[in-house]
Amino acid sequence: MMHNHKNESVFVSGDEAVALGVRLSRPHVISAYPITPQTIVVERLSEMVEDGSLVARYIHVESEHSAMSAAMGASSVGARAFTATSSQGLLYMAEGLHYASGGRMPIVMMNANRSLALPWSIFGDHRDSMSMLDSGWIQVYVEDAQEALDMTIQAYRIAEDSSVLTPLMINLDGFILTHTYELVEVPPQEEVDSYLPPFSTPNKMSLEDPKSMGFSTSPADNMEFKYQQHKAMMDSREVIKQADKEYAEIFGRSYNGLIDCYQCDNAEYILVTAGSVTGTARVAVDSMRSKGIKAGVLRIRFMRPFPEQEVRNTLAGAASYGVLDKDISFGYEGTMFTNVNSALSGTAHIPRGINFIGGLGGRDISVQDIEEMFEALRLCPAHDYTEYRKNRIRFVNMGVSIHE
Amino acid sequence: MDKPELKNFTKPESIKDYPVGPSFSGGHLVSVNSGWRTFKPVVALDTCTGCYRCYLVCPDGVIVKTEAGKVAVDYDFCKGCGVCAHECPFDAIEMVKEDLQK
Numbered sequence: 213m214m215h216n217h218k219n220e221s222v223f224v225s226g227d228e229a230v231a232l233g234v235r236l237s238r239p240h241v242i243s244a245y246p247i248t249p250q251t252i253v254v255e256r257l258s259e260m261v262e263d264g265s266l267v268a269r270y271i272h273v274e275s276e277h278s279a280m281s282a283a284m285g286a287s288s289v290g291a292r293a294f295t296a297t298s299s300q301g302l303l304y305m306a307e308g309l310h311y312a313s314g315g316r317m318p319i320v321m322m323n324a325n326r327s328l329a330l331p332w333s334i335f336g337d338h339r340d341s342m343s344m345l346d347s348g349w350i351q352v353y354v355e356d357a358q359e360a361l362d363m364t365i366q367a368y369r370i371a372e373d374s375s376v377l378t379p380l381m382i383n384l385d386g387f388i389l390t391h392t393y394e395l396v397e398v399p400p401q402e403e404v405d406s407y408l409p410p411f412s413t414p415n416k417m418s419l420e421d422p423k424s425m426g427f428s429t430s431p432a433d434n435m436e437f438k439y440q441q442h443k444a445m446m447d448s449r450e451v452i453k454q455a456d457k458e459y460a461e462i463f464g465r466s467y468n469g470l471i472d473c474y475q476c477d478n479a480e481y482i483l484v485t486a487g488s489v490t491g492t493a494r495v496a497v498d499s500m501r502s503k504g505i506k507a508g509v510l511r512i513r514f515m516r517p518f519p520e521q522e523v524r525n526t527l528a529g530a531a532s533y534g535v536l537d538k539d540i541s542f543g544y545e546g547t548m549f550t551n552v553n554s555a556l557s558g559t560a561h562i563p564r565g566i567n568f569i570g571g572l573g574g575r576d577i578s579v580q581d582i583e584e585m586f587e588a589l590r591l592c593p594a595h596d597y598t599e600y601r602k603n604r605i606r607f608v609n610m611g612v613s614i615h616e
Numbered sequence: 617m618d619k620p621e622l623k624n625f626t627k628p629e630s631i632k633d634y635p636v637g638p639s640f641s642g643g644h645l646v647s648v649n650s651g652w653r654t655f656k657p658v659v660a661l662d663t664c665t666g667c668y669r670c671y672l673v674c675p676d677g678v679i680v681k682t683e684a685g686k687v688a689v690d691y692d693f694c695k696g697c698g699v700c701a702h703e704c705p706f707d708a709i710e711m712v713k714e715d716l717q718k
């Protein structure tokens with residue numbers, strides 16, 4: 213049950229926290245197609261539009277491809293647009309994702325991280341959003357419902373910044389975050405209004421200043437537009453940090469920018485995570501620390517833009533590091549692992565890294581699983597190189613033996 | 617309908633002066649795209665009656681009406697397909713081989 217009182221703590225699910233954050237951000241248009249486990253977001257938003265507590269057009273579309281198309285239509289007249297999806301739905305709008313980022317449309321989308329078919333599964337992992345890493349969207353992974361609400365508001369500030377103008381995807385772990393109820397602080401509307409002014413852009417359809425929208429280019433100009441997208445994404449790193457700083461000043465909550473570290477300062481063994489599993493990892497770190505083992509956890513908040521420097525600075529001093537991917541690029545390794553390794557390349561001392569592939573299709577990752585990861589990280593620096601490379605990619609919590 | 621006036625697009629020196637995303641005022645001639653034409657339509661103005669059939673059928677919309685009540689071809693965009701010449705009821709358009717050495 214959600215309340216409408218201001219300055220209040222409410223007991224809501226991650227999905228509901230996103231809906232509350234969207235309402236506070238005053239979008240003009242919401243276009244979405246329901247899909248488990250995102251459905252509650254759009255149910256709540258449609259109720260808010262119906263009861264008049266959110267003045268917006270809610271467009272019932274027939275597919276995710278249309279949801280993104282309608283959001284682009286809204287964005288191209290300078291309106292603030294929101295959509296939400298998950299899994300197969302995200303892939304169905306894949307064409308639109310590239311279109312929106314190329315068109316520099318600051319659409320905000322919530323994605324409920326869910327496994328991809330086949331086998332069919334409604335449970336969570338990161339294979340949906342990680343496979344869209346190259347679509348030109350800023351990607352943030354939140355850890356709890358409060359961060360989901362706060363990032364929804366910050367998302368518009370970041371995406372709509374004139375130096376960024378890039379769409380932003382907020383990722384919540386399916387069920388673990390979308391359907392778990394937590395106490396969430398809802399900031400008052402006036403304060404959100406002062407943090408997030410109405411969107412204004414010269415790049416829109418307008419009768420006063422008519423423009424050609426979404427034109428094609430010959431090879432003579434195309435690359436410049438792609439460079440601009442890259443530049444905007446790189447520049448968004450400072451905007452993200454500034455948006456977090458100002459948010460903290462007004463609302464008293466900060467998320468430390470692109471990464472969020474726990475006990476990393478003098479850590480010898482650091483596990484890199486994203487999303488809700490981080491909470492479990494913190495408990496495992498406490499347990500390791502109580503045994504005198506210097507463990508730490510580095511949570512990647514933004515996968516794009518990638519926190520290259522932050523990751524390098526944090527991991528360079530470690531004896532070894534692990535990357536816990538709820539994803540795998542078949543035939544190679546987890547996508548976060550690839551990105552982390554790339555950030556470390558070229559540094560004087562590169563610690564050994566192990567890639568833990570876990571949680572695929574919603575499989576649990578327990579405190580004990582993570583403690584075992586830290587144990588593996590303790591052993592790996594001493595292994596000979598061949599042995600280390602052989603066991604560099606490890607599947608966590610497999611139900612069967614995979615040693616043939 | 618009158619032909620809209622075309623503005624030349626000069627490639628900016630700096631990336632900063634590029635339009636932000638594909639959003640820009642229309643009517644810019646970015647590149648002349650008729651490099652592949654081997655025959656070009658030439659209108660015989662004394663035979664042309666100004667019936668405007670070619671104007672209607674040109675798939676690229678590059679035939680323009682002139683003040684004299686006749687037609688002219690915008691060679692920057694004409695692809696040389698010959699539809700106009702084929703369709704002209706008065707045989708007023710001849711397809712002339714391009715001098716490709718030029």
Ligand code: SF4
Nearest residue numbers: 664665667668670704
């Ligand atoms: S179809 Fe022939 S006669 Fe008619 S306007 Fe064109 S060139 Fe002239």
Ligand code: SF4
Nearest residue numbers: 674694695697698700
């Ligand atoms: S040759 Fe084709 S493109 Fe050129 S003016 Fe005639 S009909 Fe149009």
